[in-house]
Amino acid sequence: QKEVEQNSGPLSVPEGAIASLNCTYSDRVSQSFFWYRQYSGKSPELIMSIYSNGDKEDGRFTAQLNKASQYVSLLIRDSQPSDSATYLCAVIRTGRRALTFGSGTRLQVQP
Amino acid sequence: GAGVSQSPSNKVTEKGKDVELRCDPISGHTALYWYRQSLGQGLEFLIYFQGNSAPDKSGLPSDRFSAERTGGSVSTLTIQRTQQEDSAVYLCASSLSTSRDNEQFFGPGTRLTVL
Numbered sequence: 105q106k107e108v109e110q111n112s113g114p115l116s117v118p119e120g121a122i123a124s125l126n127c128t129y130s131d132r133v134s135q136s137f138f139w140y141r142q143y144s145g146k147s148p149e150l151i152m153s154i155y156s157n158g159d160k161e162d163g164r165f166t167a168q169l170n171k172a173s174q175y176v177s178l179l180i181r182d183s184q185p186s187d188s189a190t191y192l193c194a195v196i197r198t199g200r201r202a203l204t205f206g207s208g209t210r211l212q213v214q215p
Numbered sequence: 216g217a218g219v220s221q222s223p224s225n226k227v228t229e230k231g232k233d234v235e236l237r238c239d240p241i242s243g244h245t246a247l248y249w250y251r252q253s254l255g256q257g258l259e260f261l262i263y264f265q266g267n268s269a270p271d272k273s274g275l276p277s278d279r280f281s282a283e284r285t286g287g288s289v290s291t292l293t294i295q296r297t298q299q300e301d302s303a304v305y306l307c308a309s310s311l312s313t314s315r316d317n318e319q320f321f322g323p324g325t326r327l328t329v330l
Contacts, residue, residue, distance in 0.1 A: 136317055147306055147321040148258070192258065196317055202248060202260035202274065203308075203319060 105130050110193050110206035118214050123180040125209050127193030130174070136196040137169055137176045138203065143189045152178060183213045217242070219322030221307050227328045228297055236292045236325045240309030247290050248310075248319060249282060253303035261305075264290060265312055297329045 109128050117123045125139075136155055140148035154160045154167040154176065166179040176195075180187055190210045194203040220239045228234050240247050249261040260274040264284040275281075279297075284290040294301055304326050308319040 138318070140321075147304075147324045150318055150320060153318050201246065201263050201265065201271065201312075201317060203250070203258075204260070205258040207257045 106206070107131060107204050108193055108195055108206035110191075110209045112207060113210040114212045115209055116212045116214060117183050119183060119185060121183050123183045123187065123211055123213070125178040125180070125191050125193075125211065127176045127178075127206055128174055129176070129193075129195050131195070131197050132171075132174060133198040134174075134195040135198045137167070138194040138196075139165075139167060139176075139178045140192040140194060140205075141187075141189045142192055142208065148192055180211075183211075185213045185215050187211060188213045219307055219309050219320055221305075221322040221325050223325060224323065225326045225328075227330065229330050230299060231296055233293065233295045234297055234327065236294075236305050236327070238290045238292070238307030238322060240288065240290070240307070241320060244309035244311055244320075245287065246310045246312040246317070246319075247284060248308040249290070249292050250306045250308065250321075251303040252306060252324075256303075258306070261292070294327075297327075299329050302327055302329045 139152040141151050142148045152167040154169045160167045164181045168177045190208040192208045193206040222237045247264045252258045262282045263271040279295045282292045304324045306324045307322045310319045
């Protein structure tokens with residue numbers, strides 16, 4: 105079982121819709137969770153971090169964390185074609201500092 | 216302010232040669248990380264530096280890989296006797312090292328091609 109699992113996609117949504125990206129992790133002691141966006145040929149860009157159960161909102165982005173279910177998600181409201189990218193879920197386990205990444209979900213927003 | 220910078224942006228080398236990749240972290244960030252991203256392996260951790268502490272080298276794939284960080288700032292990743300499987304994008308990240316807020320910010324990467 106991979107430490108961090110994501111559906112590779114592509115996830116295709118129409119412009120203006122809500123995109124829902126999901127991630128599960130295997131290590132129950134993981135404590136910090138991040139979403140990165142990566143455009144083709146570019147490096148990952150941090151868009152959200154979340155540490156506590158519940159929702160965290162930042163503009164059009166909402167991260168949701170459920171530690172009991174070992175599940176973290178990212179919602180993108182009012183999706184735009186410029187949101188088309190690969191979204192990487194990453195976790196940090198307690199006592200460690202390095203990020204462990206999922207393989208990423210490719211999002212396509214159709215104009 | 217300036218972000219993480221890396222050089223060179225691209226490096227093409229012949230199998231068996233040594234290469235050095237450089238990373239300059241965000242000013243004030245005490246933690247520095249090296250990752251690599253390849254098609255087959257995704258994004259994987261290589262090594263981590265925190266201040267003057269001994270680095271966490273647990274992600275280095277072989278003893279051909281080494282890294283140093285001078286003066287708590289700039290870091291160099293060295294790959295000796297490069298192999299074709301070393302071809303990847305090498306990414307450097309830095310963070311403010313607090314107990315919880317470990318948001319890591321990535322540089323643009325160095326694309327290494329081993330012929």
